[in-house]
Amino acid sequence: MRRADRLFQIIQILRRARGPLTAEAVAVELETSKRTVYRDIAALIGQRVPIRGEAGFGYVLEGGFDLPPLMLTPDEIEAAVLGAQWVASRGDPALSQAARDLIAKIAVAVPERLRPHVLEPVAATPPNWRNTVDQIDMGLVRAWIRSGRKITLAYRDEQGRESARTIWPVAIAYHETTRILAGWCELREDFRHFRTDRVAGADFLDERFPERPGILRANWRRTLGRMPEKTLKTS
Structure with missing residues (x-):
């Protein structure tokens, strides 16, 4: 894995964690060494990424930090579109419309080379032939x-x-x-x-x-x- 990709993945791992993560846990997921994780986290902190913590205790990505919009991998795009397809066919009217809008926004925002993953996904959900009619808002x-x-x-x-x-x-x-x-x-x-x-x-x-x-x-x-x-x- 390229170092730039590894730095991005470290941010993603810390972003989805619910508590402090040790360098060992990050290293296991990335299939690298703890020494490499320590160096990478130090580099991220040096680039003003708000990571808090220390070796042996664990690391936390503080709130308020975000990456440039929609830096998504092809698999992440497929996952988002598949989930949105499911909600569009099975959610209540408001969520269904929101899911369709989400797919349209992703298609506009991602780079052109990734647009087929949105407009022509290889994964799809089956139609919901008996959609529920709710009697409640x-x-x-x-x-x-x-x-x-x-x-x-x-x-x-x-x-x-x-x-x-x-x-x-x-x-x-x-x-x-x-x-x-x-x-x-x-x-x-x-x-x-x-x-x-x-x-x-x-x-x-x-x-x-x-x-x-x-x-x-x-x-x-x-x-x-x-x-x-x-x-x-x-x-």
Whole structure:
């Protein structure tokens, strides 16, 4: 690997890390030596890349640093376009339009030699023949999840029985033919999953739930491993 490519990869590795990374961890991923990583990081710091840390403790790329726009590899372009294709065919209307806009922006912004990776990708997602028709504004749902506010749902189960559920929404799952809204259900006092095509109505409340959204989402993720049988159950 050329040194310039290695320096770029070090920045990418530090950018996606959630905490300090040791030189050894970086060296393993790059298949090089720790001595080389130490030299490269020193060179990056000398070029005013805001890397904080020291040998033996680990390194962190501080916020606010960015590379020139869309310095993407062909594989990164393929990954972005494939993901955007999936969202365009399976997301709610707002996300679908955003995904199509994203593909168009990538096509304009990347160098001409890489444009075929956007306009003529070799990977593609199958069409979604049964796209869900939501009875709830998914754009508002995403906003309420981010702001940590409650939603009251008029929800129909598999037998068509309707109930009112006030939930603390945490996440939206996009399946092949359905979308799932996950949240803490005040009625059941547990996490529940609601198919958005079974929501008959929704009241978006101004009331915030007492738990921080990030903490609540982490608690929900921890429950997924122990609740395979009730993933789609609401009662």
